Amino acid sequence: MPETSEPSIFTRIVAREIPADIVFENDTMIAFRDINPQAPVHLLVVPKTGQYRNVSELAAGDPALLAELVGTAKHLAEEHAGGEYRLIFNEGPSAGQTVFHVHAHVLGAGPDGGLAEGSLGQ
Template sequence: MSDDTAPSIFSRIIAGEIPADIVFDDDRVIAIRDIAPQAPVHLLVIPKTDAYRDVVELAAGDPALLAHLVATASSLADELCGGQFRLVFNTGAEAGQTVFHVHAHVLGGGLEEGHLA
């Protein structure tokens, strides 16, 4: 188990401590390419705050930020994969969440058989 007081990898990417392939950056969210893509287009859209561990906490705590995250995902999907995409939030370790800093997976570009979001 990781130390909950240590900054997440996403906080470290946002701070510029760890390099990432950034495709979008504004004052509220950052979008990066996933390092282990599960589809031709696989992005992570990450709020710049680490106040929320998962999408349930984000929806309860800052619905406007959640709406901005989804709008950003949609805009990037329009640009990179014709607007057709899957938007996935893993919530909890047993559901596949490995980083407990809320983030959305944007998957598109012709999802192939066997690719799991």
């Protein structure tokens, strides 16, 4: 995985150095709309700490924060996608991870329909 001393784009969003369409924020989490949505609802849920590069590191280092991330994703899915959603973590470049600051993708249907099996990940 790439090593960098530069702050991640998500760290820069938390610091308000880069604008984002923020839909949720508290002391430990921020969530915003993905700029390249892969579904009618596509939100990113990001712990404010940049300490963990991926979900495995987060699970090992702070399981309570991982539980909070999942709970936040569920809350946002209820609010934005009728409570039905996909929760995706990419880990590693070959799995599609491009930002090495742990985050979850919340994907949901819009008001006009669902997410068919096989409709994502191509």
